[in-house]
Structure formats: C-alpha cells, structure tokens
Amino acid sequence: MDATEAKQKNHGGVLTSVMAVQQRTADAVQVSKQTVVRTCAMREIGSDLKRNPYRRSKPRRTDLLENKKHTIRYLIYDMYANKEHVTLDTLLAVIKLKDLCDLGRTSLFYALKEMGFKFKMTNSRRGSCEQSHVVSMRNVFLRKYIRNLESEIPHDFFATTHKASDGKRYIIIHAGGRNGFIEGSSLIFSSTNKSFDYHDNMNAELFEKWFEESFLKKLAQPSIIVLDNASYHTRKSEKIPRASSTKEEISNWLKMKNRPFAKVTPDVWNRCVTHTEEIIKDTFNREKIIDDVRALVFTVTTGSDEESDYLSESDNDV
Incomplete structure (x- = not known):
C-alpha cells in the first residue's frame, strides 16, 4: 500500500475526485x-x-562597439533623410541587409535605448526618435564647432580604438589634427580582460593621466580639443552622498562643504528607537484588527427590477 492509498484509507474515501x-x-x-x-x-x-x-533565453546583446553604435545611429539619420518610417522591424531589416551585426529585436531595442533613442507615437504610428536632451546637446556642439572654424586656432581630435583579434588585444589612444598625429602623444597598452567592449579597459583616472601628461604637454600652441561622449571622458569631481553612503562618507562630505551638523546623543537616539517601536506596534495591532474582521459576502440576485441586492455576513446573522 503506497502513501496515497494509506491517506485515502484514513480519510475514508478518495482524496481527489475521480473526475480530476x-x-x-x-x-x-x-x-x-x-x-x-x-x-x-x-x-x-x-x-x-x-x-x-x-x-534558456538568449542573453541580450547591448555591448556593441562604439563604431557599430555610430553606424546604427547614421542609419537612422539616413532613413529619416529618405523619409522612411523608422521602427524596430524596419531598422533591423536594414542592419541585416548590410550585415552590420548579429542583433535580435529585443537586443536592438535596449541598444537604441542605451544610445539615447526612444519611441513615440506619430499619426497613430510608433517610430524611433532621439531624446530631446541628446538633440539639444548635439545642436549646441555643432553651433560652437562651426563658429570656431572661423578662428585660426587649430582643432585637435583624439579617439580610442583597439586591435580586434582572437589573441591578445591592445588599446590605442592617439590625437591629431590637420597636420597629422601629434608626435609622442600615443598610448598603447594590452587589454586586461576579454570583454567584448574595449571601453571596459579604460577609466577616467587613466584617461586624465594620459590627457595631462602625454597630450597637453605635446601641444605646440593653444588648440580646440574635440572629443566624443565616451563614459571615461567625463566624471564627477566629487560624489554626492546617497542613501547607501556610509556615515563616514556623509560626515566627510558635510565637513568639506562646511555644513554644520549636530551629533546624535544616546538619549536622542533612544527616543527615536522608542518612537519607531511604538509605530511598529500600532501598525501590527491595526493589521491584526483588519485580519479579525469577518469577510463580507455580497449576494447579487437577478430578477425583476423591484428586487434588491442582499448583503449578509453569514447565514447565522440576523
């Protein structure tokens, strides 16, 4: 006799209907x-x-190389210039036609979101467009760049790239202008990990050190420096405390800003703890009262319009 039969014998019948x-x-x-x-x-x-x-679902691929992201961005611009309706499906078809990269529909959506694009409804049609702050920043840059072209100050550009291969990877940083590369300003080092995106090997500290020691000192004259929006090109000089910051980090930030703050005495802290415990107990008692309330049963009858709905708590209630 198995466990199910034993339970049925003790129960005095089948545990589950034979129809189930x-x-x-x-x-x-x-x-x-x-x-x-x-x-x-x-x-x-x-x-x-x-x-x-x-x-197992296929992992989304949002770790595209920067040149791939720029190419996708220009594809969107060209489609708008040709008055084509830009959606995930139409853009994905163009990417596959040009054999640009192997992306799925969902991965493309998250990649576009990471690049600063969003979707909006236009004439009851959903299309892809850039976020307003991205468009505004690009317009500001283009105006400044065109205005500076009239000056005699030279423009210097620099970028980061990598040597793609199955073996060891190398990161290359260099700068140059109309007269060619700036001599002695290059930085070449080997990659420390096998990440698909070479930007994982760069950080703000390394970039700033190269910028100050290897680039600025090599400039022969004042120049206008043009750089892209890589994550390590900008950083906050000081980190504002957050909810996850430690007490020491918050106090050091307040001292640096010359913001006075009073220390919490044991008496004040005990009063805060007592007040918190009272709130917890009050909430618990209120929830207990709600749980003890008997459920109301609403009985809706159908018939003539003269009949009313009945509300009763149980059959024993008067």
Whole structure:
C-alpha cells in the first residue's frame, strides 16, 4: 500500500475526485499538475518528451562597439533623410541587409535605448526618435564647432580604438589634427580582460593621466580639443552622498562643504528607537484588527427590477 492509498484509507474515501484525472495523476507520480498538463500537450503535438521544455533565453546583446553604435545611429539619420518610417522591424531589416551585426529585436531595442533613442507615437504610428536632451546637446556642439572654424586656432581630435583579434588585444589612444598625429602623444597598452567592449579597459583616472601628461604637454600652441561622449571622458569631481553612503562618507562630505551638523546623543537616539517601536506596534495591532474582521459576502440576485441586492455576513446573522 503506497502513501496515497494509506491517506485515502484514513480519510475514508478518495482524496481527489475521480473526475480530476490530471490532478490524481500528478498526486500519484508526485509531480505538479502543470507538469502533467504540459506533458499531455507535448504528446498531442507530437513533440519529443525527452526534450527539456524549459529553454534558456538568449542573453541580450547591448555591448556593441562604439563604431557599430555610430553606424546604427547614421542609419537612422539616413532613413529619416529618405523619409522612411523608422521602427524596430524596419531598422533591423536594414542592419541585416548590410550585415552590420548579429542583433535580435529585443537586443536592438535596449541598444537604441542605451544610445539615447526612444519611441513615440506619430499619426497613430510608433517610430524611433532621439531624446530631446541628446538633440539639444548635439545642436549646441555643432553651433560652437562651426563658429570656431572661423578662428585660426587649430582643432585637435583624439579617439580610442583597439586591435580586434582572437589573441591578445591592445588599446590605442592617439590625437591629431590637420597636420597629422601629434608626435609622442600615443598610448598603447594590452587589454586586461576579454570583454567584448574595449571601453571596459579604460577609466577616467587613466584617461586624465594620459590627457595631462602625454597630450597637453605635446601641444605646440593653444588648440580646440574635440572629443566624443565616451563614459571615461567625463566624471564627477566629487560624489554626492546617497542613501547607501556610509556615515563616514556623509560626515566627510558635510565637513568639506562646511555644513554644520549636530551629533546624535544616546538619549536622542533612544527616543527615536522608542518612537519607531511604538509605530511598529500600532501598525501590527491595526493589521491584526483588519485580519479579525469577518469577510463580507455580497449576494447579487437577478430578477425583476423591484428586487434588491442582499448583503449578509453569514447565514447565522440576523
């Protein structure tokens, strides 16, 4: 006699209705009912029962190289210039046609979001467009750049790239202008990890050190420096405390800003703890009262318009 039969004998009958075939089967083989339903469905469609029905989702690919992101951005601009409707499907079709990169629809959505694009409804159609602050920043840059072209001050550009190969990777940073590269301003070092995005090997400290020691000192005359929006090109000089900051970090920041703050005495802290405990107890008692309230049963009757709905708590209530 198995455990199910023993329970039925002690119960004085079957535990589950004989009409509930799937539930009784699940109880007999000690699996969930959903597993039985899924197995039956696989049998009906002729699937292989040995195949694991759970498939691991393919990870989203948002770690695109910067040149790929720029190419996708220019594709969107060209589509708008040609008065084409830009959606995920139309853009993905162009990317696959040009064999630019291997991206899925969901990965493309998150990549566009990371690049500063969003989707909006236009004439009941959903399309891709850049966020307003990104457009504003680009317009400000273009105006300044065109205005500075009229000056005699030379423009120097610099960028970061990498040598892509299956072996060891090298990161290359260099700067130059109309007269070619600035001699002695290059920085070449090997990659320390195998990340798909070479920007993981750069940080603000390394970039600032190269900028001050290897680039600025090599400039022969005052120049206008043009750089892109890489994450390590800008950083906050000081970190504003957050909710996760430690007490020491918050106090040091206040001292640096010359903001006076009073120390919490043990007496004040004990009063805060007592007040908090009272709030917790009051909330617990209120929730307990709500749990003890008997549920109200609403009975809605259907019939003539003269009949009313009845409201009763239980059959024993008067």
